[in-house]
Amino acid sequence: MHLIKAMHLSNDQMSAYVNGQLTAEQKAGVDAHLAVCPTCRARVEAHEGLSRDLAFALGSLPEPRATSVDRWWSALRQRPVRTPLRLAMIAPFAVSVMLLLIPVFAAPVVSVPSAPAVTAGVVTHRQSVTVVSTPSPEMVVAEPVPQPPETP
Amino acid sequence: MYNSMMDMQTLIEEAANGSEAACEALYRRFVKRAYRLAYGVLLNHEDAEEVVQDSFAYAFRTLYRFNSEKSSFKTWLYTITMSRCRNKRRRKLLPTVALADVADWLAGGGPSPEREVAAAGVRETVFAALRQLSPKLREAVILRYFDEMTYREMGAVLGCSPKTAESRVRLAHNALYEILAAQPDALPDGVFGHAPD
Numbered sequence: 001m002h003l004i005k006a007m008h009l010s011n012d013q014m015s016a017y018v019n020g021q022l023t024a025e026q027k028a029g030v031d032a033h034l035a036v037c038p039t040c041r042a043r044v045e046a047h048e049g050l051s052r053d054l055a056f057a058l059g060s061l062p063e064p065r066a067t068s069v070d071r072w073w074s075a076l077r078q079r080p081v082r083t084p085l086r087l088a089m090i091a092p093f094a095v096s097v098m099l100l101l102i103p104v105f106a107a108p109v110v111s112v113p114s115a116p117a118v119t120a121g122v123v124t125h126r127q128s129v130t131v132v133s134t135p136s137p138e139m140v141v142a143e144p145v146p147q148p149p150e151t152p
Numbered sequence: 153m154y155n156s157m158m159d160m161q162t163l164i165e166e167a168a169n170g171s172e173a174a175c176e177a178l179y180r181r182f183v184k185r186a187y188r189l190a191y192g193v194l195l196n197h198e199d200a201e202e203v204v205q206d207s208f209a210y211a212f213r214t215l216y217r218f219n220s221e222k223s224s225f226k227t228w229l230y231t232i233t234m235s236r237c238r239n240k241r242r243r244k245l246l247p248t249v250a251l252a253d254v255a256d257w258l259a260g261g262g263p264s265p266e267r268e269v270a271a272a273g274v275r276e277t278v279f280a281a282l283r284q285l286s287p288k289l290r291e292a293v294i295l296r297y298f299d300e301m302t303y304r305e306m307g308a309v310l311g312c313s314p315k316t317a318e319s320r321v322r323l324a325h326n327a328l329y330e331i332l333a334a335q336p337d338a339l340p341d342g343v344f345g346h347a348p349d
Contacts, residue, residue, distance in 0.1 A: 015325040019296070021303075021318050050329055051297070057278035058298040060271070061188040064201070069183055072205050073176060079209050 009033060009040045014047045160225060168215040175212050182226065183208070185299065186233050192294040193237040193287075195279065203240055207233040223308055227301075230309045234291060241287060281331045285324055292320035293328070 009017075009030065016022050017030050034041045064072075163181075166174035186207055190200035211218075211232055218228050282290055288310075295306045295317075306317040 011326045011329060012322060015322040015329070016318075019318070019321050019325060021322065046333070047325070047329060050325065050332065053274055053278055054293065054297040054328070056271075057275045058192055058294055060275065061192050061298060062197075063184045064187045064204075068201065069180070072183070072201065072208075073179055075205060076179070076208055076212075077172070 008037065009044070011047075014040075014044050017044065018047045018051050161220060164215065164218060164220065164225060167212065168218070178225070179208055182229055185226070186229060189230060189233055189294065189298060190237055192298050193234070193291055194240060195283065199240050203233060203236045206236050210236075224305075227305050227308050230295070230299075230301075231311075234309050237291075238287070277332070278328075281328050284331055285327055289320055289324035289327060292317060293324040296321045 013030065017027065022030065034044060163174050163177055167178050183204060187200055187204045190203040190207075191197065194200050194203065207229065211229055218225065223231075282293070285293070291310060292306065295301045295309060301309070303314040303317045303321075306321075307314040310317055310320075312320075
């Protein structure tokens with residue numbers, strides 16, 4: 001930031017200055033200008049005053065009353081929400097369910113090539129069948145086997 | 153069980169593991185700040201109260217997501233609170249400044265009636281000017297001056313880069329300067345640098 005003595009600081013520069021947004025070099029430039037420019041010095045003082053007023057007004061935002069704090073906490077405890085406490089309570093149940101389901105969904109998948117289909121001494125088709133190991137026969141998944149072509 | 157000096161990380165871990173006592177300790181440690189932030193953004197007691205309760209309920213539900221390596225608990229909670237303030241603001245027009253609330257918090261008494269009158273004047277004037285800012289600029293200036301957050305922390309809460317947070321503070325400051333400078337007759341003696349100690 002190069003400041004010429006004849007030029008005044010912009011509001012943006014002043015705002016950046018009082019809000020600590022300038023680099024050390026930029027700040028030194030502004031300080032040098034303020035040392036020789038009473039007009040800008042007065043305006044910067046007004047900006048700094050605004051900062052103090054903001055800090056004062058926002059620093060004195062009202063606090064909730066102690067009775068309100070207690071009442072809100074009681075209301076929070078009553079909320080029918082999924083609190084960490086409830087999560088902790090249901091966690092063992094959820095884990096048990098998952099363990100029970102593991103054999104069903106994570107069973108090893110075995111690919112068993114079928115024996116070549118032979119019709120009239122000619123190998124007509126080689127088909128792979130995917131078998132899911134499960135006690136239920138419904139769980140056996142097999143691709144449809146194309147019918148071999150008619151042989152004369 | 154949980155004293156004020158207890159390590160935050162321990163408190164958060166125990167709260168995330170379902171300790172109601174730890175949740176309450178976290179709540180009591182941060183509820184005033186969360187309320188003041190919500191009040192500063194919304195300028196309405198009932199709205200701030202609702203936002204605070206919703207914010208803590210959400211925070212406790214999702215505490216397992218909190219990552220202390222990414223942010224402090226305060227920044228995380230402020231992010232949640234600010235998000236709910238925005239939702240609240242979208243659902244309704246921002247009400248006028250609740251002068252009754254201003255009077256309410258001044259009712260505690262002060263060092264002298266004159267100073268209190270001056271303090272009230274500064275607060276009312278500043279809040280009236282804040283209300284004229286856009287929501288984004290008001291959020292930025294409140295975080296900056298209410299809790300002296302760094303621009304990095306502000307960026308995390310506001311969902312923007314630190315540079316954007318800087319820019320919003322600068323724009324807000326300029327806008328407030330223009331608003332207040334344009335109405336010198338309306339300014340109480342304290343405004344522009346004479347806030348009572």
